[in-house]
Amino acid sequence: MYGIINKSIEELVKANFGDEKWDEVLERSGVKTDFFLSHEIYDDEITFKLAIAVSEVTELTLSDVLQAFGEWWILKTGKEKYTGLMEAGGSSLREFMINLPTFHNRIMLIYPKLTPPEFKVSHVTDNSLHVHYFSKREGLQEFVRGLLFGLGKMFDTKVEVELLQTRNKGDSHEVFKLKW
Structure with a gap:
């Protein structure tokens, strides 16, 4: 992964728990x-x-850490460092999500x-849709859940996120x- 990911984790920890906790995370992680x-x-x-060290040092579950990081990625890293890209994605949550499959093309x-992971969108209605997440990396589904909650907050839209299928249960994505 690019260093921007690790820097963002560092920023999240320092902003919410302080520099000393970040030092503990580095030490614990090795x-x-x-x-x-x-x-x-x-x-x-x-x-x-x-991520595992953040979980251990903060006594949060790894799922909670990954979800918090997903929200942080959207609301802090994305909005502050990639403002133009985020704004180009759409003017509403629905529009952004429909445009999501092409988002990583711009990031590349x-x-x-x-x-990058691949996203596909299906079952689009006026107030819901299905997000298909394909990645070579396993174990990041809670990060994606956090991204979706973060996008809801970015567009000032209350969202519900339900996991319909997962590789943890033998599905392809x-x-x-x-x-x-």
């Missing part, structure tokens, strides 16, 4: 670095070690070595029902 470079690629294992212009 990750040896003073800082992450946004455009450098880091092994996925580093990101997972950080910034991060050409990115291995995750499917979330997003309702507003």
Whole structure:
């Protein structure tokens, strides 16, 4: 993963728990670095070690950490660092979600070595849709759930997120029902 992911985790921890907790996270994770470079690629294992350490240090479940990070990614990292891209996605939650499958194409212009997930949208109605999440990386479904909640907040729209299918139960990919 690109360093921007790890930097964002660091920012989340420092903003919510303080610099000392971040130092504890680094120590607990065994990750040896003073800082992450946004455009450098880091092994996925580093990101997972950080997430697990955040869970242990904050005494939150890993699911809660991943979900909080998903929301943070949208509301802080996305809106502050990628304002134009986020605004270009649409003027409403529904419009943004319909445009979501092409979003990572634009991101790949910034991060050409990115291995992005793929999103597809189906069952679109006036107040709900299904989000299909395909990724080579496993274990991030709660992060995606957090992204969906974060998008709801970004568009000032109360959302419900229901996991309809998951690779944890033998399905080929995750499917979330997003309702507003």
